[in-house]
Amino acid sequence: MKNSKKKYLCIFPKLMNFHLIKDVGLLPYTMGKSFNYDAAILTYNNDDYDYLKAELNSEYLKLIFLNKKFKTETRDVLCYLIKNSRKIDVLQSFHLHDTIGIFSYFLVYKLLNPQGKTYVKLDADDLITSILINKKGVFGFLQKIAIKHLIDCISVESSKQYKKLIETETIPPNKLIRIPNGIYISQKTKIPKKKNYILTVGNLGTPAKATEVLLEAFSKIEKLEDWKLVLIGSIEKSFEEEYIKKYFIENPHLKDKVIFKGYVSDRDKIYKFYSQSKIFCFPSRSESFGIALIEAAYFGNYLVTTDVGGAKDLLKIIDYGELIKQDDSDYLAERLQKLILNPGKLEKNPKKLMKEVNENYNWSNLCKKIYKMIN
Structure with missing residues (x-):
């Protein structure tokens, strides 16, 4: 029987085990568990990923391992997207300040799958927000094109950074949402007597x-x-x-x-x-x-x-x-x-x-x- 679930793919080639219990792993995991997506992270095989067995239910999150065909991860990711974009309903990435990566990934994806949705989690502190606001020249141009035509949803973690990005008109309010990082506690918690x-x-x-x-x-x-x-x-x-x-x-x-x-x-x-x-x-x-x-x-x-x-x-x-x-x-x-x-x-x-x-x-x-x- 054909899998009727929509596919959600997060691009994160440098995934390590500890990332799985941070936003990198927990966001796509939640999209799989709470919103019934067939969720996966696209990565190189960098670690043993014990948390996928010990902390998370692998039914809701899979890992897809990239082949190292080229000298750069950008080319390896693009090779995967050229072959698989039509099967992906939502494509997620991190870090808009990686201009070339984001622009090339989402351009290929949108050309091959115009109905597909794209989402970027900024993971932005003061420095990253400043880079996004002040980016000029070719990279600034590509960033504007990506925001306007290639990205459907962008999230930032704090009110402070959200306000800066809106006030400087770096990202329009119809595309930017504020989503703090969350927590995932896998056990029932008892609070013992506190120590000093x-x-x-x-x-x-x-x-x-x-x-x-x-x-x-x-x-x-x-x-x-x-x-x-x-x-x-x-x-x-x-x-x-x-x-x-x-x-x-x-x-x-x-x-x-x-x-x-x-x-x-x-x-x-x-x-x-x-x-x-x-x-x-x-x-x-x-x-x-x-x-x-x-x-x-x-x-x-x-x-x-x-x-x-x-x-x-x-x-x-x-x-x-x-x-x-x-x-x-x-x-x-x-x-x-x-x-x-x-x-x-x-x-x-x-x-x-x-x-x-x-x-x-x-x-x-x-x-x-x-x-x-x-x-």
């Missing part, structure tokens, strides 16, 4: 994450009592060998209070740390949205974050956290000290937070906007 943990999750030591600002701030807190700083995520090699080593030499009293857990692939273990922690600290310099912030809010963490990505949007909803200055370890130390000395500020009902986050950042609810626009 300050948690952060991300690629530690990268310029964007500003891990050194958090570490410096923690070393400046005079009355730490029994509080600990827990850091989860892969650690940049140079940061580990140079900064962290020096940090503990200068702060030997913090060896038992600053805990690096490294990269944790087991989602249940990460959820456990979220659920045990009282404060989630996010001193980032740049984020397109910051999924870790939503996960932390879901598990009842008080958010201490810079005004990056969708932080301000999230705080308006949950009203449990505060914005801090970027690159100011003295200010961050002061704010953390006040929270430590005023534990009453860290007592919002976790179940209420879960409900608020789930209502506003549930992938099924978010993807309804995409479904409506492409239909």
Whole structure:
């Protein structure tokens, strides 16, 4: 019997296992699960993709592996689209700032399948939005043509970036929608008794994450009592060998209070740390949205974050956290000290937070906007 489901294909040649539980995997997965598409991601075979077995139901999301026929991924993708565009009902890609890739993929697709729908998720921070707004010359021309004639739906994650793109007339309001990143928690969650943990999750030591600002701030807190700083995520090699080593030499009293857990692939273990922690600290310099912030809010963490990505949007909803200055370890130390000395500020009902986050950042609810626009 012929498969009557419409086909939804997301182009993401660099897919790794961890992408599957981020927007890259969860968006097409939701289109398959909640909206009955035959959903797939087009990628090279880069990893073992354990999350497709452990976290997600492979009935709703498939992986289609590209053949490495050419020297560039653009040509390999185009080769696939030339052969298969007529079978694809919705074609999705990321990153409009990849002008040549987006223009060539969608041009070929629309020429071969004029009735097909196209969607781009911008994944945009301040820098990417600025690039889109200020693009000139040939690339600027191709971007305008793509937006006007080749793309049916474009989404951006935060109100801040949405406003910039509309006000500068970079993308017309009839094509641009705001969709924050969502969360997908695969288990029924129990909130244990909270511990005096300050948690952060991300690629530690990268310029964007500003891990050194958090570490410096923690070393400046005079009355730490029994509080600990827990850091989860892969650690940049140079940061580990140079900064962290020096940090503990200068702060030997913090060896038992600053805990690096490294990269944790087991989602249940990460959820456990979220659920045990009282404060989630996010001193980032740049984020397109910051999924870790939503996960932390879901598990009842008080958010201490810079005004990056969708932080301000999230705080308006949950009203449990505060914005801090970027690159100011003295200010961050002061704010953390006040929270430590005023534990009453860290007592919002976790179940209420879960409900608020789930209502506003549930992938099924978010993807309804995409479904409506492409239909």
